[in-house]
Amino acid sequence: MIFKVFYQENFSQVPVRENTKTIYIEGENEADVRKKLADRHYNIEFVTPITGDHLLYEQQKENFKVENV
Structure with a gap:
């Protein structure tokens, strides 16, 4: 299954919507x-199939x- 991952590149900073990036990853489940x-x-914000x-x-x-x- 393919998942779309919304994330920030810098884990130590507070998430800012304008800096959110996405990647597509194949996996069995969200975990x-x-x-x-x-x-x-x-800094992963959201993972959705x-x-x-x-x-x-x-x-x-x-x-x-x-x-x-």
Whole structure:
């Protein structure tokens, strides 16, 4: 399953919406995705699975790329 992860790059700073970035990760569940990203020290705000029409919509964006972790 593919998950969209909303995060801040700097774990020690207070999250600011304008600095929120997203990446797409393949994983079994949310916990699996968080475990895969643990070594990056991201301040993860939200992890959401994307499937069906939502996945098709996201795939049409030019910045859609599923990262291998």
